[in-house]
Amino acid sequence: MLIILLSISMSTLRVRPQRFVPKPVSDPLLSLFHTRSLSPHKHKPINWNTTHKSVQANPLLSLLETCKSMSQLKQIQSQMILTGLISDGFASSRLIAFCALSESRNLDYCNKILYNTQNPNVFSWNVVIRGYSESENPREAVVLYKKMLRNGGSRPDNYTYPLLLKVCANLTLNFTGREVLGHVMRLGLYSDMFVHNAVIHMLVSCRELHAARKVFDEGCVRDLVSWNSLINGYVRSGLACEALRIYQEMELKGFKPDEVTMIGVVSSCAQLEDLRLGRKFHRLIEENGLSLTVPLANSLMDMYMKCENLEAAQALFDNMSKKTIVSWTTMIVGYAKYGFLEIAHRLLYEIPEKNVVPWNAMIGGYVQAKHSKEALALFHEMQASNINPDEITMVGCLCACSQLGALDVGIWIHHYIEKQGLSINVAVGTALVDMYAKCGNITKALKVFWDMPGRNSFTWTAIICGLALNGHAHVAISYFAEMINTGLVPDEITFLGVLSACCHGGLVEDGRNHICGRRQRRHKL
Ligand SMILES: *[C@@H]1O[C@H](CO)[C@@H](O)[C@H](O)[C@H]1NC(C)=O
Ligand SMILES: *[C@@H]1O[C@H](CO)[C@@H](O)[C@H](O)[C@H]1NC(C)=O
Ligand SMILES: *[C@@H]1O[C@H](CO)[C@@H](O)[C@H](O)[C@H]1NC(C)=O
Ligand SMILES: *[C@@H]1O[C@H](CO)[C@@H](O)[C@H](O)[C@H]1NC(C)=O
Numbered sequence: 001m002l003i004i005l006l007s008i009s010m011s012t013l014r015v016r017p018q019r020f021v022p023k024p025v026s027d028p029l030l031s032l033f034h035t036r037s038l039s040p041h042k043h044k045p046i047n048w049n050t051t052h053k054s055v056q057a058n059p060l061l062s063l064l065e066t067c068k069s070m071s072q073l074k075q076i077q078s079q080m081i082l083t084g085l086i087s088d089g090f091a092s093s094r095l096i097a098f099c100a101l102s103e104s105r106n107l108d109y110c111n112k113i114l115y116n117t118q119n120p121n122v123f124s125w126n127v128v129i130r131g132y133s134e135s136e137n138p139r140e141a142v143v144l145y146k147k148m149l150r151n152g153g154s155r156p157d158n159y160t161y162p163l164l165l166k167v168c169a170n171l172t173l174n175f176t177g178r179e180v181l182g183h184v185m186r187l188g189l190y191s192d193m194f195v196h197n198a199v200i201h202m203l204v205s206c207r208e209l210h211a212a213r214k215v216f217d218e219g220c221v222r223d224l225v226s227w228n229s230l231i232n233g234y235v236r237s238g239l240a241c242e243a244l245r246i247y248q249e250m251e252l253k254g255f256k257p258d259e260v261t262m263i264g265v266v267s268s269c270a271q272l273e274d275l276r277l278g279r280k281f282h283r284l285i286e287e288n289g290l291s292l293t294v295p296l297a298n299s300l301m302d303m304y305m306k307c308e309n310l311e312a313a314q315a316l317f318d319n320m321s322k323k324t325i326v327s328w329t330t331m332i333v334g335y336a337k338y339g340f341l342e343i344a345h346r347l348l349y350e351i352p353e354k355n356v357v358p359w360n361a362m363i364g365g366y367v368q369a370k371h372s373k374e375a376l377a378l379f380h381e382m383q384a385s386n387i388n389p390d391e392i393t394m395v396g397c398l399c400a401c402s403q404l405g406a407l408d409v410g411i412w413i414h415h416y417i418e419k420q421g422l423s424i425n426v427a428v429g430t431a432l433v434d435m436y437a438k439c440g441n442i443t444k445a446l447k448v449f450w451d452m453p454g455r456n457s458f459t460w461t462a463i464i465c466g467l468a469l470n471g472h473a474h475v476a477i478s479y480f481a482e483m484i485n486t487g488l489v490p491d492e493i494t495f496l497g498v499l500s501a502c503c504h505g506g507l508v509e510d511g512r513n514h515i516c517g518r519r520q521r522r523h524k525l
């Protein structure tokens, strides 16, 4: 069965003159794209009705509609070649669409057909771009888009860009996203609602909230999707107050919120730990008859957990007919946070199909409660259950080792990380530095510190405190100075480290200077 491209309703589309005039895109990498073909279209759009009456009635195409497998497809394709039907744009686009979007899709083969087609129409390009955007390797969609521009035969349209922008959003390709945005402007597709919303979504996903807000404000089309993108974007960036302000604005403009809006505002309440407001939104959901979708129920549960209303969270959880890993993990994290470790642990066992996420949550819960032995025991249990650990698991286990001062286990985990080919990212590296320092091998801690590909302020804090702990007061202070030089901002823990170094080393005057120096810097800010 053929899947019709993008089942987007077009009724809401209103094309008005565009007002948003962007700065010219001056990225040097823009030349990666061959943009010559972005000049206004020379060809007239195809009128499917008249040009293709005979083609549409062709029995081979009806066969294609009922095609079940790639081998059948190849037979139809050879028939199409023999009868010359293949040279018809409409017919070949149907063939390509089957290849790209059907259940037995084969994108490599699709690509081949596309390249062997004389002048693939924009529909053909779009279906393959869509196929890739839904594949395991969505980046290929961008590659194909570049080929489409280079080919020059057909101009990208308002179907092409939402697909591409979605890929950029998903992979946070902010640079490519900006380039694509430039093309959207040049083609004048900016006033298309779907393109416009996809732009906002892309910018929000790339954490470019300022730009997203600007696009939103200056755009002439705006619907609930635009508002939702903006609200959820602000929450995801930790700006709950701003998200709620936008929600108020939206209400004032007379837009009725839906489930997605509610996820945004309820998550804002969770971030602010504002139970009163959270309850208000819960009531609003019920009064407006919005359906309690799984993601919405999950965010309500999370809100109640964060606001320490465990009963309300449990009631929602019990009433959920379809629980996801997120639902279970939310409950585990919540119970562990308030010290109900046994309940959390029991929930972990009850999950029908678990992946690494709830295990990590439980290990993290034990570590936070300083139950380090239980954390390590759970890690062994997890391995026995054939769940592959990830970097987060390793951070949890290393913290447990630091707490226990268990150097031998820590060394074992370090080897294990290397053997499993897990990456020593900033979090894992910092946990290793901390573990070696707390377990007394400061030499090794320093080695890991300097071997890491990147360090953040937590890494520096770990080494400074580690040096202080191991009695290297002067070195700790020189590392502190170096940290400031790299432009990183120390936190309270860093200062505690420096202060304890100063106390150990009898460097009280030094300590006073550092603390006072910091005060002055603060005042200047
Ligand atoms: C195509 O055909 C349908 C009915 O078959 C008709 O409603 C529509 O107006 C036609 N479109 C064009 C562009 O001729
Ligand atoms: C795409 O643009 C065309 C022409 O401007 C318009 O008729 C069509 O409704 C648009 N489609 C979508 C999905 O926005
Ligand atoms: C990207 O897409 C994949 C697959 O659809 C999804 O699992 C993942 O959560 C998405 N990531 C983001 C950041 O949207
Ligand atoms: C993309 O994001 C990175 C880091 O988030 C930032 O340094 C860079 O300036 C951004 N690029 C563009 C074109 O906005």
Ligand SMILES: *[C@@H]1O[C@H](CO)[C@@H](O)[C@H](O)[C@H]1NC(C)=O
Residues within 6 Å of the ligand: 315, 316, 319
């Ligand atoms: C549980 O769900 C049903 C509908 O699925 C609903 O009518 C009922 O009010 C819910 N109970 C609670 C406590 O949320």
Ligand SMILES: *[C@@H]1O[C@H](CO)[C@@H](O)[C@H](O)[C@H]1NC(C)=O
Residues within 6 Å of the ligand: 440, 441, 443, 444
């Ligand atoms: C610290 O680790 C290094 C490298 O693994 C090792 O050579 C050294 O003996 C260790 N020192 C102590 C005190 O354990």
